[in-house]
Amino acid sequence: MEEIFPKIQELMPPGTRWALFNQRGEKIHSELAPEIEELASKLVRAGAEVWDIGDYQVKGLEGGRKILAFKISRNCILVMDSLEKERVLLLAARQAQKICPEIPEAPPKAAEPLPPPDVLFELALSYRSPEDALKDVGPSPKARALVLSLARPQNFSQITEALKKAWVDITQEEVASLIRELEAKGVIRRRPRRSLAPFEEI
Numbered sequence: 001m002e003e004i005f006p007k008i009q010e011l012m013p014p015g016t017r018w019a020l021f022n023q024r025g026e027k028i029h030s031e032l033a034p035e036i037e038e039l040a041s042k043l044v045r046a047g048a049e050v051w052d053i054g055d056y057q058v059k060g061l062e063g064g065r066k067i068l069a070f071k072i073s074r075n076c077i078l079v080m081d082s083l084e085k086e087r088v089l090l091l092a093a094r095q096a097q098k099i100c101p102e103i104p105e106a107p108p109k110a111a112e113p114l115p116p117p118d119v120l121f122e123l124a125l126s127y128r129s130p131e132d133a134l135k136d137v138g139p140s141p142k143a144r145a146l147v148l149s150l151a152r153p154q155n156f157s158q159i160t161e162a163l164k165k166a167w168v169d170i171t172q173e174e175v176a177s178l179i180r181e182l183e184a185k186g187v188i189r190r191r192p193r194r195s196l197a198p199f200e201e202i
Contacts, residue, residue: 011092016082023048023075040079047181048077050174057138072097114176119190120153143178
Protein backbone atom coordinates (compact mmCIF):
# COMPACT_ATOMS: atom_id res chain seq x y z
CA MET A 1 0.00 0.00 0.00
CA GLU A 2 2.81 2.41 0.90
CA GLU A 3 4.14 2.40 -2.66
CA ILE A 4 1.08 4.31 -3.93
CA PHE A 5 1.48 7.22 -1.50
CA PRO A 6 3.98 9.12 -3.71
CA LYS A 7 1.72 8.54 -6.71
CA ILE A 8 -1.27 10.01 -4.88
CA GLN A 9 0.88 12.95 -3.76
CA GLU A 10 1.67 13.71 -7.42
CA LEU A 11 -2.05 13.99 -8.13
CA MET A 12 -2.74 16.55 -5.41
CA PRO A 13 -3.34 20.18 -6.44
CA PRO A 14 -0.83 22.70 -5.00
CA GLY A 15 -1.40 23.46 -1.33
CA THR A 16 -3.59 20.39 -0.80
CA ARG A 17 -3.01 18.04 2.13
CA TRP A 18 -4.51 14.57 2.07
CA ALA A 19 -5.09 11.37 3.98
CA LEU A 20 -6.42 7.85 3.49
CA PHE A 21 -8.82 6.28 5.99
CA ASN A 22 -10.66 3.00 6.13
CA GLN A 23 -14.43 3.29 6.38
CA ARG A 24 -14.24 3.06 10.18
CA GLY A 25 -12.34 6.36 10.20
CA GLU A 26 -9.02 4.71 11.08
CA LYS A 27 -5.99 6.39 9.51
CA ILE A 28 -4.05 4.49 6.84
CA HIS A 29 -1.83 7.44 5.92
CA SER A 30 -2.12 11.15 6.65
CA GLU A 31 -0.46 14.42 5.81
CA LEU A 32 -3.27 16.44 7.39
CA ALA A 33 -2.80 18.78 10.33
CA PRO A 34 -3.81 16.99 13.57
CA GLU A 35 -6.99 18.99 14.12
CA ILE A 36 -8.08 18.49 10.49
CA GLU A 37 -7.24 14.80 10.69
CA GLU A 38 -9.52 14.45 13.71
CA LEU A 39 -12.33 16.26 11.93
CA ALA A 40 -11.84 14.16 8.79
CA SER A 41 -11.90 10.93 10.78
CA LYS A 42 -15.17 12.00 12.39
CA LEU A 43 -16.68 12.79 9.00
CA VAL A 44 -15.65 9.39 7.63
CA ARG A 45 -16.89 7.50 10.69
CA ALA A 46 -20.23 9.25 10.44
CA GLY A 47 -21.13 8.12 6.96
CA ALA A 48 -18.61 6.16 4.90
CA GLU A 49 -20.12 2.77 5.66
CA VAL A 50 -23.28 3.73 3.77
CA TRP A 51 -21.53 5.52 0.91
CA ASP A 52 -21.16 3.85 -2.48
CA ILE A 53 -17.82 3.93 -4.29
CA GLY A 54 -17.56 7.38 -5.88
CA ASP A 55 -19.73 9.05 -3.25
CA TYR A 56 -18.23 12.08 -1.56
CA GLN A 57 -18.93 14.70 1.08
CA VAL A 58 -17.65 18.26 1.41
CA LYS A 59 -17.34 20.31 4.60
CA GLY A 60 -16.41 23.98 4.56
CA LEU A 61 -13.69 25.31 6.85
CA GLU A 62 -12.59 28.80 7.86
CA GLY A 63 -10.70 30.91 5.38
CA GLY A 64 -12.30 29.33 2.34
CA ARG A 65 -10.71 25.92 2.86
CA LYS A 66 -12.74 22.76 2.53
CA ILE A 67 -12.50 19.07 3.35
CA LEU A 68 -13.55 16.67 0.61
CA ALA A 69 -13.93 12.99 1.52
CA PHE A 70 -14.21 10.62 -1.48
CA LYS A 71 -14.79 6.86 -1.31
CA ILE A 72 -12.23 5.52 -3.78
CA SER A 73 -12.76 1.81 -3.07
CA ARG A 74 -14.99 -0.44 -1.02
CA ASN A 75 -13.14 0.32 2.21
CA CYS A 76 -10.78 3.20 1.45
CA ILE A 77 -11.62 6.91 1.66
CA LEU A 78 -9.42 9.72 0.36
CA VAL A 79 -9.72 12.99 2.28
CA MET A 80 -8.33 16.28 0.96
CA ASP A 81 -7.94 19.61 2.76
CA SER A 82 -7.62 22.40 0.22
CA LEU A 83 -8.51 25.87 -1.05
CA GLU A 84 -9.08 24.41 -4.52
CA LYS A 85 -12.48 24.27 -6.20
CA GLU A 86 -14.58 21.18 -5.62
CA ARG A 87 -14.37 20.07 -9.26
CA VAL A 88 -10.56 20.17 -9.16
CA LEU A 89 -10.49 18.01 -6.03
CA LEU A 90 -12.96 15.55 -7.55
CA LEU A 91 -10.74 15.18 -10.60
CA ALA A 92 -7.76 14.37 -8.37
CA ALA A 93 -9.84 11.91 -6.34
CA ARG A 94 -11.04 10.06 -9.44
CA GLN A 95 -7.48 9.79 -10.70
CA ALA A 96 -6.40 8.42 -7.32
CA GLN A 97 -9.25 5.93 -7.50
CA LYS A 98 -7.58 4.30 -10.50
CA ILE A 99 -4.36 3.52 -8.60
CA CYS A 100 -5.62 2.73 -5.10
CA PRO A 101 -5.91 -1.01 -4.39
CA GLU A 102 -8.44 -2.61 -2.09
CA ILE A 103 -7.30 -2.90 1.51
CA PRO A 104 -8.32 -5.81 3.73
CA GLU A 105 -11.81 -5.52 5.11
CA ALA A 106 -11.78 -4.20 8.67
CA PRO A 107 -13.30 -6.54 11.23
CA PRO A 108 -16.90 -5.63 12.04
CA LYS A 109 -17.43 -3.34 14.98
CA ALA A 110 -20.24 -3.40 17.47
CA ALA A 111 -23.33 -1.65 16.16
CA GLU A 112 -23.77 1.86 17.49
CA PRO A 113 -27.01 2.43 19.41
CA LEU A 114 -29.94 4.00 17.62
CA PRO A 115 -30.87 7.57 18.64
CA PRO A 116 -33.21 7.64 21.68
CA PRO A 117 -36.90 8.37 21.03
CA ASP A 118 -36.95 11.52 23.19
CA VAL A 119 -34.48 13.36 20.94
CA LEU A 120 -35.73 15.44 18.03
CA PHE A 121 -33.63 16.31 15.01
CA GLU A 122 -33.97 19.55 13.08
CA LEU A 123 -32.12 21.64 10.53
CA ALA A 124 -29.27 23.78 11.78
CA LEU A 125 -30.42 27.34 12.48
CA SER A 126 -28.42 28.68 9.54
CA TYR A 127 -30.85 27.14 7.04
CA ARG A 128 -34.19 28.67 6.06
CA SER A 129 -35.68 25.41 4.75
CA PRO A 130 -34.78 21.81 3.88
CA GLU A 131 -34.25 22.89 0.27
CA ASP A 132 -31.78 25.55 1.44
CA ALA A 133 -29.80 22.91 3.36
CA LEU A 134 -29.42 20.64 0.32
CA LYS A 135 -26.48 22.71 -0.95
CA ASP A 136 -24.35 21.33 1.90
CA VAL A 137 -25.64 17.75 1.94
CA GLY A 138 -23.74 16.27 -1.00
CA PRO A 139 -24.98 13.97 -3.78
CA SER A 140 -26.26 11.05 -1.66
CA PRO A 141 -29.97 10.58 -2.54
CA LYS A 142 -30.69 9.03 0.86
CA ALA A 143 -29.07 11.90 2.75
CA ARG A 144 -30.96 14.43 0.64
CA ALA A 145 -34.25 12.63 1.26
CA LEU A 146 -33.56 12.64 4.99
CA VAL A 147 -32.95 16.39 5.03
CA LEU A 148 -36.12 17.00 3.02
CA SER A 149 -38.06 15.11 5.70
CA LEU A 150 -37.07 17.72 8.30
CA ALA A 151 -39.58 20.43 7.48
CA ARG A 152 -40.31 20.19 11.21
CA PRO A 153 -38.40 18.55 14.10
CA GLN A 154 -38.64 14.76 13.98
CA ASN A 155 -37.38 11.93 16.15
CA PHE A 156 -35.54 8.91 14.77
CA SER A 157 -38.67 6.79 14.27
CA GLN A 158 -40.48 9.59 12.49
CA ILE A 159 -37.54 10.20 10.15
CA THR A 160 -37.32 6.49 9.35
CA GLU A 161 -41.07 6.30 8.67
CA ALA A 162 -40.96 9.42 6.48
CA LEU A 163 -38.18 7.91 4.36
CA LYS A 164 -40.10 4.67 3.92
CA LYS A 165 -43.21 6.60 2.88
CA ALA A 166 -41.02 8.35 0.31
CA TRP A 167 -40.06 4.90 -1.04
CA VAL A 168 -36.44 5.17 0.14
CA ASP A 169 -34.97 1.69 0.59
CA ILE A 170 -33.04 2.14 3.83
CA THR A 171 -32.43 0.30 7.11
CA GLN A 172 -32.64 1.76 10.60
CA GLU A 173 -28.87 1.44 10.90
CA GLU A 174 -28.38 3.44 7.69
CA VAL A 175 -30.74 6.15 8.95
CA ALA A 176 -28.77 6.38 12.21
CA SER A 177 -25.49 6.58 10.28
CA LEU A 178 -26.82 9.32 8.00
CA ILE A 179 -28.03 11.29 11.02
CA ARG A 180 -24.53 11.07 12.56
CA GLU A 181 -23.00 12.14 9.24
CA LEU A 182 -25.30 15.14 8.84
CA GLU A 183 -24.72 16.16 12.45
CA ALA A 184 -20.95 16.01 11.89
CA LYS A 185 -21.32 18.25 8.85
CA GLY A 186 -23.43 20.74 10.80
CA VAL A 187 -26.47 20.36 8.53
CA ILE A 188 -28.79 19.07 11.26
CA ARG A 189 -28.75 19.27 15.03
CA ARG A 190 -30.56 17.54 17.88
CA ARG A 191 -32.54 19.09 20.66
CA PRO A 192 -34.29 17.38 23.59
CA ARG A 193 -38.07 17.20 23.41
CA ARG A 194 -38.35 19.20 26.64
CA SER A 195 -36.92 22.28 24.88
CA LEU A 196 -39.87 22.50 22.52
CA ALA A 197 -42.59 25.05 22.93
CA PRO A 198 -46.01 23.47 23.66
CA PHE A 199 -47.36 24.20 20.19
CA GLU A 200 -44.43 22.27 18.68
CA GLU A 201 -45.11 19.03 20.54
CA ILE A 202 -45.82 16.07 18.35
